[in-house]
Amino acid sequence: MYSSRKICLPLVAILLAAASLAGAAEPGSFGYGRVASPAQIAGWDIDVRGEDGAGLPPGKGTVDRGADVYAEQCAACHGTFGEGEGRFPKLVGGVGSLRDERPELTVGSYWPFAPTLWDYINRAMPMAAPHTLSADDVYALTAYILSLNDLVPHDFVADRNSLPKVKMRNRDNFIWTDPRPDTIAKPCMNACVNAADVRISSTAEGRDLTPRTTGPLDTMQPK
């Protein structure tokens, strides 16, 4: 790294300067491993940033193409129109439900950024065979799911320029700094509440939701 052909004085100066950086080691001071080449990095560098789509690759996909791929690769779990089979996640619906007693959190009602949808499909779906879709097909699936949610028109073409511009419904409703602690209790020790006011508001007794905790695993099939 430091050429031995260089004269001693600058080397001493460099060492002194390094030592004065309060223990901060020079990069590569252990020298283990290999410097990753650009080609090696490209092989794994799959992440896409939600807010601005940084990292989206070249390629594009239409809603119609997405519908075809979706029917083949996704509908079995997520339902033909994203309604979700069984307990598999819904990909549509719930718009306007976030303040309800039973809110439905979906791409349409909850997700703040469209590029995150491309990233997640590319990263994790279809569940049993992840990382098998082409970039074009991931764009097409993204376009299809956005259109199922009425977030883009039917002729929408998803690509690295169009996706970051899709305005998601819930985009402005996230607070990204943690406001906790949001409760301030005082550790009272005696007569903290009126004993007559202590009342059970709910009990798990008799609810039949709890698997057994002895014997073999409980499949909870109806007995």
Added chain:
Amino acid sequence: MRPDPLRSKAVLSDLAGPDAPVARRSFLRLGAALTGSLALGSKPAMADPAQESPPADAPWSQSIGAGVVDRPYGRPADTEASVIRRNVPWLTASAESSVSFSPLQDLHGIITPNGLFFERHHAGRPDIDPAQHKLMIHGLVERPLLLTMKDILRFPSISRIHFIECPANGGMNWRAAQMNSLQFSHGMVSCAEWTGVRLSTLLEEVGVKKEAKWAMVEGADGAHMNRSLPLDKCLDDCLVVYAQNGEALRPEQGYPLRLVVPGWEGNVNIKWLRRIKLGDKPWHSREETSKYTDLMPDGTSRGFTWLIDAKSVVTFPCPEKPLDGPGLYEIRGLAWTGNGKVRRVDVSMDGGVNWQTARLHEPVLSKALTKFTLPWRWDGRPALVASRVIDEAGYVQPTIAELRKQRGSNSVYHNNSIQTWQVKSDGSVFNVQLA
């Protein structure tokens, strides 16, 4: 096969033969004692004449046991077979994207045995060949690196004891008391001694560029699970670990390499760690937008709520371990906080009217499970047993009512409320919530 002279037929028939009443009786007694794994609450048989006679020499005392490598990798006694991780079949669509719970009701210390550490997978448990596993560190760095497991093992090592808790632990009790079990209400927390290399050491080795503010951490599993972490936390106390309680990580815990982010929600402790990328902004991945965000009653959501707030729970008595008649008991429990150390735990037997301070057991470690106990003479009357932790930041564990007042009941995550166990006069115990 030649008969083994050490295992004579006579010994075996002693166990079952009618001419061995003493041995058989002691065997039955053993069975009764063990049905509830070292049962704290099993009733002694009142009129059993065996109670009065001198203790018998048990069959295992009259024979020779198994040799040293009979079980080259040991395992618990067969009678402990009920002490296992368990899942809630109705909770998730598939076991590959699901969770299992640690049997806290049968654990006695602050360290979770490796086979009982709770699991949370997003694309199942990969079985990784460590010879092929690599960690890439790149992005806003001077010198991007590709490290093998051999390389990582050469870095200066460090061991730390830390809990990991899924922020959805207790999520099923946000709306109401639902799970009548300690295992299913609190079992998504576990604690281990982790060994590896400081993340700061690795980041110094690659050289962090001035513009870098965030790290994206990613797993090698089928979901390539990824999260954003502020660089400050990475440089503070994060660990890249290859060992858990002294042995290689279990596959369920990220073998061969995982991230430990002390005191922060389980999901950011990326398992099967394959990549760390530094950047100037967070990524807003699916796991930090669609999931692991907290929906408030006004329709807004909190994101990047990483900290595990202080929490405690009484582990005895609990629904799985009822009381066995009036008398003196030791209330036992666990407390933990992402803020650092547990400072104090108070216990109430009357639903929070009066509290007594419990004894904390050493070691009391930062961001680790801490054990507490308090002697209690139970008079046989109904009781409401609860614990309340105060951590070194002065934060006091809230009631579920206080939490709901701030956050409603749709937020799923970060329910760190006081747990109340209702003890009925027959000693049975139920999960309840107080108004």
